[in-house]
Amino acid sequence: MGQALLVAITPCKRRGKKIIHDKPSRGNTTKTMKCGLEIHQELEGKKLFCQCPTELNDEAPDSTFVRKLRAVKGETEEVDVAAAHEQKKDKEFVYEFQEDNACLVEMDEAPPRQVNQQALETAVTISRLLNCTIVDAAQFMRKTVVDGSNTSGFQRTSLIGRNGWIEVDGKKIGIQIVVLEEDAARIMEAKDKTTHYRLDRLGIPMLEIATDPDITSPKECKAVTEAIGNLLRSVKVKRGIGTIRQDINISIPGGERVEIKGAQDLSKITDLCNNEISRQQGLIELKKQLKGSFAFNMKELQSFANTQSQVLKDKNIFGIKVEKAKGLLGKELQPDKRFGTELSDHAKHYGAGIMHSDELPKFGITEEEIVAVRQELECGEEDAFIITATDKATAERALRAVVERLREATKGVPREVRKPNQDGTTSYSRPMPGAARMYPETDVPINPIPPAYLKQTLPETVQQKTFRYQKMGLGEDLAKDIAKENSALFEACLGYGLKEAYVAEILVSAAPTIRRQHNVDISPTDEDYHDLFKAIGKGEAAKENALDILKENKPVKDVLKKYKSMPDKDLKEHLERIVAANKGAPMGALMGLAMRELRGKAPGEKISKLLKELV
Template identity: 40%
Template sequence: MDYDKLGLMMGLEIHQQLNTTKKLFCPCECELTDKKPKYRVLRYLRPTQSELGKIDRAAFEESRRELTFLYDAYPHHTCLVETDDEPPHPLNQEALEIGLIIATLLDMQVVDEFHTMRKQVIDGSNTGGFQRTGLLAIQGHMETPYGKVTIENLCLEEDAARRMGQRKGKVEFRLDRLGIPLLEITTDPSMKRPEQVREVAYQIGQVLRSTKVKRGLGTIRQDLNISIREGARVEVKGVQDLDSMEQLVKNEVLRQLKLLEIKDELQKRDAQVEDKIHDLGEQLKDTESKIIHKAIKTGGKVLAIKLKGYRGLIGKEVQPGRRFGTELAGYAKKMGVAGIFHTDELPAYGITSLEVEIINQFLEIGEEDAFILVADEKDKARNALEEVQRRAEMAMEGVPEETRKALDDANTEYLRPLPTASRMYVETDIPTQVVSKELLGYVQANLPELPKEKEARIIDGYNLSEDLAHQLVRQNRVEQFEEIVAECGVEPTTVASLLAYTLKELRREGLDVENLSDSLKGTFKLLKQGKISKDAVSEVLVGVLKENWTPEEAAGNLNLLMLSEENVSTIIVEIVSANENLITERKMGAMGSLMGMAMKELKGKADGKLVNKLLKEEIQKYLQ
């Protein structure tokens, strides 16, 4: 694709949990738990007007779902602040300082005063219907191989509750995560190529990891804002994997291009979305479709709408493996139905050709027309079709502004409309926090080492290759590397290679290498003492991980302990004696062949330099 011609623009939002001892506005622990909750809280949430009398469109749509929210609470991980039954405590100063460090490392301008705001969110992830957030810094920048990227904002906010599942209109959350300090870093939309987004996300991630941030699955989340010139801005939530970012961008650009093609075709056909909703209960009362039969039997309704000029377009692929019908279904599902039936996929799912013809006649479906059918409880089915009508009308305008969810296959699905400015208002329970010059000066005088600086230092200090140094920094293993080298006295490149590459290979084999600290040191001490060879290090670690042995036990049980010089000498004498003719013929030229025989016999239990020395001495004795 010619991204310049398409006018591709992308911005990035990164959300990173901070590793503080307390939450942002209360003294509760910042750890997650899987224990049984001590008590539960039930809530209903509804949207409110902004100070200008407006209601945020995303909040309004969430309210239409009429969900109930159930929250699990715990003695040490939650308190009355999380349940919104007590005013927030003063701002966590440790979190503020970490935010100031990140702002300084990103060359941002720090605000004079930190004002806490309320951001209306009624999807249940906050018990009070809002998230507390505040602007901490603006206007930083980052250099990339593809150009300079401006970092517009850095906000300090509280993380949301953990969504655990949904059943029968009730959504369950855990409050342990609610209130954990979180940094939100937002770039401008100046990125023009898919690979640039990944580079910026990686660089920001490296800066974050140089400070006190949490690590592991779910502690950092990336959101992407993507648009093309004739399309619209779409926010993609929850991009977890950096390696899938480029493909996700390509798939979203493809989706917008396909939606523009659909718009052009709809306009050519003079398409129209009829606003009437039809009841097909009588027409399908004897159907063999299990879904429809179940809906009718339980008192539900079979409802349908007519889309003039949409035939053939609902089945058009807009992303790999996903069709325009999936886009329509995404809107319907937000109202609680399982899915939709449409013209381009029928007959199927138990609906026969005859029943399709009956529906076509009843709805007066023309050659270019289509219908959408939903079978569920009356209100659910009606609300779902109203949403489908709304989305189908948007198709005639092109690409709608949306918030979408990132999927594992680098595609996306509809979540909700883009929020508006109407959802932000001042938090009156928290006083303004002055960011003093003294505090900022202290932070700037005690900055951590940046990734690039760390790479340069260990290349120079340990004579490592650029690749090894880069891998150690990228995998956050520099501190571990320096500790092992200092304590065990092993050659640095050997240690770096194992940490950067061998552990990665063991992880691919399904072994848990994250808690190997003491065993790594024990293994390298065996190497330093000459008890095992360099080649045996990974085998020792496999024994440690699989059998829960100590490094010494693994080396002994796997027969990896090095032979004494006396034992090695005995084996070499036997090899020389057995190959006298070879030595007579080639003299010292027999060294290569005999060395191979010796190393094969010794199976890595002797140092190569020692074997070479003893073999040379033994051949010389024979030739004298």
């Protein structure tokens, strides 16, 4: 969260009223859920606290430097649990930078400059579009971050708007806060003990919009995400993969708030919600089934001394007994992800992989070895076991994390942050952070909100543009596509005398049609589209040739000569010949013959007009 004010997504009290849930049935993922969103959108222009550009660059870095970060107490005199978790990993961070998009501010070798006023103005505009109450001044805070994504160990963030709303499908969704903050560095490479970050993304101004927990279904979650995303396109934002990210906060009755952090694919939103609901349902059931005390009892095993398993051969093997958990480690919580997968996620944070008895025999491990392990760990009939192949110190850290997760499972669903996977499932990331990681930023002065920012005319939204384009004669889907992607270019190209629907169709459909029909990826510039529509409007090129012209994938002005329309004199001679050769033929037949011979050589409207004069 951008402020200490957190999105409370729990089946508890909110605004003084009791939220009542019906008890769900296992396997039904359409039941009541409570969900809130945190949407993060990068802004175009300069960085938030310096004059560096916001473009990313994957070329070799000019230089690197190395640091370690540690957790510190916040203004509540507590160390944040998530920060402490990250510090335990004892990781080293390598920062790569290029001099054209990072400076001493990103390196944390110089204090921040004056806040980017364009970004501040944009944050106010979005807050107003979301019907928020605007704060009197932007006061930046420091939010502790020790995963290495910020060289300073904290993120600068300021509240801009609060207590707003957006209407989605006739329902008002509350907006808790709108925050202006700096984006983090981007990961280039991650290993067990070292992570490489690139500083080009660090410091890019970013909006965070947090909704109230008013969302009650996966379908509605996707709709709200799309609605806020469309609203953000009303201002100057960055576009492309990674420039907008969603954190989805979900709880179900009997569960807990879980944050799915960094979802980027809109098409996966419903899957992520459904699978998290299913996971929490499974954990609620698992709580009732787990009966062990889960003491830490790690032993170095001799049962695999002569193993032929390539996974375990010639390695030190350590194991723990899991009391009264036989059959439960293999319990599926998400598609193809079991409770054992959750335990494995925690072990991997400390550099070790694990295997559990519910998935064995496998990996070349024999039944005889399983029996020997059970004897060595003194497992009873109802007990399970977990093993890992690594050094003793790593094994102890990893298996202690596993035991801690087992103990959490006896309490139900843990509050945690999870990362989205491409298949719509999630994996454990870290504990849920708290307010202990917030403290005031002393290097950035308080920024009063200029009164002019509150009086400016609000930009036209995508929804408003869609309605306006429909009145021009565009279908709903085409109007929406143009409003979202190419509204400025569309309106600029309407001055060439062409029908609005034709211009819109070319802008929206030309590239995918050419890719589908000819396996050619085109990248026309705005200038190319202007040249194309101008030539067609003047009659210098035929509408029917538009795709062929663009398919050349060259500057349109250089291609137009090849597709230049036939002079009127020559066109008339061709049509006179067609009419003479088909005396008495109806107009429709003559038009068909003419278009067959002259398609692409002259506009269809001109051919029809001349034919009518000749018949």
